[in-house]
Amino acid sequence: MDWSDIKYFTREEFRPEGHDGDFDMGIGFILKLDNFRSQIDSPMVVHKNGGFAVSGHSENSLHYLGLAADLHVREQGSDRPRDVLEQALLAYKWSFLSIGIYPFWNRPGLHLDDRTAIGLPKKVWFQDRAGKYRYYPYEDFHRCVRDLIVYRERMEKAPEGGTAMTRSVR
Ligand SMILES: [Zn+2]
Numbered sequence: 001m002d003w004s005d006i007k008y009f010t011r012e013e014f015r016p017e018g019h020d021g022d023f024d025m026g027i028g029f030i031l032k033l034d035n036f037r038s039q040i041d042s043p044m045v046v047h048k049n050g051g052f053a054v055s056g057h058s059e060n061s062l063h064y065l066g067l068a069a070d071l072h073v074r075e076q077g078s079d080r081p082r083d084v085l086e087q088a089l090l091a092y093k094w095s096f097l098s099i100g101i102y103p104f105w106n107r108p109g110l111h112l113d114d115r116t117a118i119g120l121p122k123k124v125w126f127q128d129r130a131g132k133y134r135y136y137p138y139e140d141f142h143r144c145v146r147d148l149i150v151y152r153e154r155m156e157k158a159p160e161g162g163t164a165m166t167r168s169v170r
Contacts, residue, residue: 001027008037008044014051014069023052025066029097029114033069036095036112042082043074047109062113070102072109084108085145092124092141099141100133101126101148129155 001024003011014025037044049056050070053063062068072081073090081087084103087110091099100111104127116122122138126148136144 001025001030003030006030006034008034009046013046014066016052016054017049017056019054023054023066025052026114026117028117029067029069032095032097032114033112036091036097039094040073040090042076044071045074045081045107045109046071047105047107062115062118065118067115067117068111068113070109070111072105072107081107081109084110085148088145098122098138099124101144103127103148103152104129126151 003009009030011025014023016023033044047070051063052066053061057063063070072084073087074080075082084101087108088099088101091097091110091112095112097112098115100113101124102109102111123135124138124141124144125133125135126144127133128151134144134147
C-alpha cells in the first residue's frame with residue numbers, strides 16, 4: 001500500500017517485532033485508522049507487536065492479515081492513556097472498526113480491526129480481569145460499555161485477588 005497518503009502513522013509502527021522481512025497492512029484498515037486519528041485531538045500509540053504480526057496472537061487473528069492494531073489513545077501532553085471507556089467511545093464514533101476493549105493491559109487500550117474486509121460481521125467486546133472475552137454484536141456497543149462500567153465498579157469493590165462477581169452470586 002502507499003503510505004504517502006497516510007498522515008498520522010508510519011509503516012514502521014506496524015512492523016512485527018523482530019521481523020525484518022516484508023509485510024503489508026490493509027490499505028482500507030489504515031485509512032480508517034488514519035481518519036479516526038484525524039478526528040480526535042489526541043495521539044495514538046501502537047503497542048509492541050500490535051500491528052502486523054507473525055506470531056503472538058490468537059489463531060486466526062486479524063493481526064496476521066494486516067487488518068488489526070492494538071493501541072491506546074493518549075492524553076494530550078501526557079504519556080498516560082486516556083480512560084479506556086473514553087477511548088472506546090471515540091473509536092465507536094470515528095473508526096467504524098470492530099472494537100476490543102482491554103482495561104487490564106499495562107497500558108489500557110483497544111484492539112481495532114477491519115474484519116468486514118474478509119466478510120466477517122463487526123463485533124465489540126471487552127476482556128475481563130481474568131482474561132475472559134465478552135463478545136457483543138456491533139449494534140450492542142452501548143450494552144458492552146454499560147456492562148464494562150458495572151464490571152469495573154464491582155472489581156473496584158472486590159478485595160485484592162478476589163472477585164465481587166462470584167461473591168454477589170453466593
Ligand atoms: Zn489485537
